[in-house]
Amino acid sequence: MSSDVRFTDFKSDKQPTWCPGCGDFGTMNGMMKALAETGNDPDNTFVVAGIGCSGKIGTYMHSYALHGVHGRALPVGIGVKLANPNLEVMVAGGDGDGYSIGAGHFVHAVRRNVDMSYVVMDNRIYGLTKGQASPTSRQDFETSTTPEGPQMPPVNPLALALASGATFIAQSFSSDAQRHAEIIQKAVEHDGFGFVNTYSPCVTFNDVDTYDYFRDSIVDLSEEDHDPHDREAAKEKILEGDKEYMGVIYQDDDSVPWEKREGIEGDMSDIPDGAPEDAMDLVRE
Numbered sequence: 001m002s003s004d005v006r007f008t009d010f011k012s013d014k015q016p017t018w019c020p021g022c023g024d025f026g027t028m029n030g031m032m033k034a035l036a037e038t039g040n041d042p043d044n045t046f047v048v049a050g051i052g053c054s055g056k057i058g059t060y061m062h063s064y065a066l067h068g069v070h071g072r073a074l075p076v077g078i079g080v081k082l083a084n085p086n087l088e089v090m091v092a093g094g095d096g097d098g099y100s101i102g103a104g105h106f107v108h109a110v111r112r113n114v115d116m117s118y119v120v121m122d123n124r125i126y127g128l129t130k131g132q133a134s135p136t137s138r139q140d141f142e143t144s145t146t147p148e149g150p151q152m153p154p155v156n157p158l159a160l161a162l163a164s165g166a167t168f169i170a171q172s173f174s175s176d177a178q179r180h181a182e183i184i185q186k187a188v189e190h191d192g193f194g195f196v197n198t199y200s201p202c203v204t205f206n207d208v209d210t211y212d213y214f215r216d217s218i219v220d221l222s223e224e225d226h227d228p229h230d231r232e233a234a235k236e237k238i239l240e241g242d243k244e245y246m247g248v249i250y251q252d253d254d255s256v257p258w259e260k261r262e263g264i265e266g267d268m269s270d271i272p273d274g275a276p277e278d279a280m281d282l283v284r285e
């Protein structure tokens with residue numbers, strides 16, 4: 001890893017096809033900044049994406065990358081990390097991808113606590129398929145397929161993570177560039193599964209959860225008297241349904257990644273130190 005890597009080194013030469021103003025631009029920039037700030041470079045970074053507008057991110061970033069199937073990016077990312085723990089693995093996806101078809105994988109990835117990060121671009125809608133209600137859409141959010149709203153409470157991804165035994169739970173906002181990069185950086189630095197739900201507005205299909213809405217509503221935990229190591233305090237914040245918190249909400253500093261636990265680490269001693277090609281050679285043998 002070189003120390004003079006800039007975040008722009010993580011940009012590919014592909015022009016994003018996201019709509020102008022899409023929150024995913026800011027989310028991706030923060031991911032790239034966090035990777036550069038933590039001493040990573042494109043040669044040791046592996047991005048796994050799901051399906052959706054967010055899923056295109058692996059094309060727009062310069063790193064090793066794999067575009068998984070819908071909802072299945074997390075098990076792929078876990079496989080990459082376990083095949084070569086020397087890689088920095090970052091999984092990215094959307095709220096529809098991660099909290100609907102991928103909800104089962106999310107719960108079990110949280111439980112397993114492999115040392116990687118998971119950034120969800122939460123725009124509270126299915127963007128790629130032109131604006132249907134997603135798991136995090138509001139109860140009364142009117143769409144073409146839910147003309148009176150979904151009539152169900154939205155999934156609280158932070159609560160789902162906490163209940164599944166998460167060791168790192170954070171929430172971010174793609175438009176707050178500095179804070180967003182700092183929060184993702186903390187997730188990357190965490191020893192275990194660093195989960196960041198990122199408000200990433202869809203400017204084309206969601207006229208409710210807009211930049212203005214989040215700017216007016218977000219409460220930055222760095223300006224509050226909140227101790228992320230206090231699980232009870234985190235639980236209170238997470239279950240307060242009427243607040244949009246930003247920051248690290250919960251972190252267990254005693255977290256031991258699954259692959260470093262006694263009895264597991266020893267079984268993985270043949271893992272190569274080098275690039276993913278070396279790992280692939282191992283698989284092909």
Ligand code: SF4
Pocket residue numbers: 017018019021022023024053123127128201202203204205
């Ligand atoms: Fe972004 Fe929405 Fe456009 Fe998809 S449809 S690229 S989420 S603004």
Ligand code: MG
Pocket residue numbers: 052094095096121122123124125126127134
């Ligand atoms: Mg979405």
